[in-house]
Amino acid sequence: MAASEESPVRWGVLGAGGIAGKFCTDLVRTPGNVLAAVAARDAGRAADFAARFGAPRSYGSYAELAGDQDCDVVYIATTHPGHREQALLAITAGKAVLIEKPVCLNAADAREVFGAAAAAGVFAMEAMWMRTNPLIRQAQQLVADGAIGALASVRAELGLGRPYDPAHRLYDLANGGGALLDLGIYPVTFGWIFGGPPRSVAVTGTLAGTGSDATVAMQWSYPDGRDAQLWCSAPLAAPFRGLLVGTEGWIRTEGRFYRPTALTVCVAGEESRIEDPLEPGDFGYSPEIAEVARCLRAGLTESPLVPAADTVAILDLLDGARAELGVRYPGE
Numbered sequence: 001m002a003a004s005e006e007s008p009v010r011w012g013v014l015g016a017g018g019i020a021g022k023f024c025t026d027l028v029r030t031p032g033n034v035l036a037a038v039a040a041r042d043a044g045r046a047a048d049f050a051a052r053f054g055a056p057r058s059y060g061s062y063a064e065l066a067g068d069q070d071c072d073v074v075y076i077a078t079t080h081p082g083h084r085e086q087a088l089l090a091i092t093a094g095k096a097v098l099i100e101k102p103v104c105l106n107a108a109d110a111r112e113v114f115g116a117a118a119a120a121g122v123f124a125m126e127a128m129w130m131r132t133n134p135l136i137r138q139a140q141q142l143v144a145d146g147a148i149g150a151l152a153s154v155r156a157e158l159g160l161g162r163p164y165d166p167a168h169r170l171y172d173l174a175n176g177g178g179a180l181l182d183l184g185i186y187p188v189t190f191g192w193i194f195g196g197p198p199r200s201v202a203v204t205g206t207l208a209g210t211g212s213d214a215t216v217a218m219q220w221s222y223p224d225g226r227d228a229q230l231w232c233s234a235p236l237a238a239p240f241r242g243l244l245v246g247t248e249g250w251i252r253t254e255g256r257f258y259r260p261t262a263l264t265v266c267v268a269g270e271e272s273r274i275e276d277p278l279e280p281g282d283f284g285y286s287p288e289i290a291e292v293a294r295c296l297r298a299g300l301t302e303s304p305l306v307p308a309a310d311t312v313a314i315l316d317l318l319d320g321a322r323a324e325l326g327v328r329y330p331g332e
């Protein structure tokens with residue numbers, strides 16, 4: 001039975017790792033949604049995860065989850081190199097998919113996945129939760145309304161401070177390692193949603209011992225003189241900051257810019273603060289979960305908040321930055 005107003009959206013979680021646990025903490029308390037099943041490569045770990053979150057079914061293979069008839073949408077929560085094949089598996093079985101960021105290792109694979117979803121008539125979305133966050137959406141509305149005048153500059157940066165470890169997924173190219181795909185996708189998406197596609201891009205960066213990108217800076221330019229300065233680092237620790245500078249003022253995100261705890265808005269020297277409307281303890285995935293449920297109930301095949309065309313275009317930019325830095329994944 002497909003999701004309707006009366007029945008909750010039934011989620012299957014594919015991969016029982018770090019992000020899956022955070023997501024499910026929010027999922028089980030988001031009204032109108034239930035965790036129906038979990039799959040992991042190891043049946044015992046899947047069963048433990050299911051017990052932790054009260055899921056009625058667990059599987060030791062991803063194919064079994066794709067074949068679960070009592071599941072509406074598969075959330076793909078594995079490391080990036082698996083996303084393409086796992087998304088195609090679920091789509092072929094007629095399931096809607098929410099795929100963790102980055103949706104695929106590169107734009108070509110992402111085009112294939114979204115093309116398959118369109119051909120099958122099923123919903124597909126990158127789990128770029130920042131775009132569903134209420135404070136980010138409010139900042140977009142404020143900019144669109146001219147609250148800070150004409151937007152002149154967009155800045156976003158984050159440094160994870162994870163020391164170099166060739167075995168960690170952040171540095172291991174075979175497991176999709178690299179700062180850009182794991183971290184840089186947030187500042188780049190921030191630049192995109194506020195500034196739009198740049199006319200030109202300058203990239204500088206450093207590589208880790210494995211050949212993965214460690215620290216990357218991007219400077220975007222626009223024909224009207226606007227700019228975006230976007231930065232990410234795996235090994236260096238730095239605040240997760242977002243700043244929008246307009247001709248009449250600025251907006252600063254408080255807390256992590258992709259999941260702000262507040263916005264500070266300054267117009268003509270006067271600062272005001274907009275507080276986070278989410279419930280205390282919400283990791284910030286509930287707006288994304290609610291948006292997927294809304295789209296499924298409305299019969300949409302993509303979310304207007306996270307359009308597939310944007311996801312692919314952002315991966316094109318990341319492909320270009322990786323090419324400049326000489327970062328390639330096995331098989332590319």
Ligand SMILES: NC(=O)c1ccc[n+]([C@@H]2O[C@H](COP(=O)([O-])OP(=O)(O)OC[C@H]3O[C@@H](n4cnc5c(N)ncnc54)[C@H](OP(=O)(O)O)[C@@H]3O)[C@@H](O)[C@H]2O)c1
Nearest residue numbers: 015016017018019020040041077078079080100101102175
């Ligand atoms: N939206 C967010 O806030 C957010 C935060 C963190 C990460 N992410 C994204 O979520 C994804 C998973 O990140 P994570 O931190 O959760 O990773 P993780 O805990 O290291 O791994 C997640 C799952 O991926 C599978 N996996 C891990 N290493 C693998 C390997 N070498 N070969 C095959 N499968 C492997 C495993 O699935 P099984 O359980 O089936 O074995 C594992 O449980 C990444 O794409 C990341 O970019 C998103």
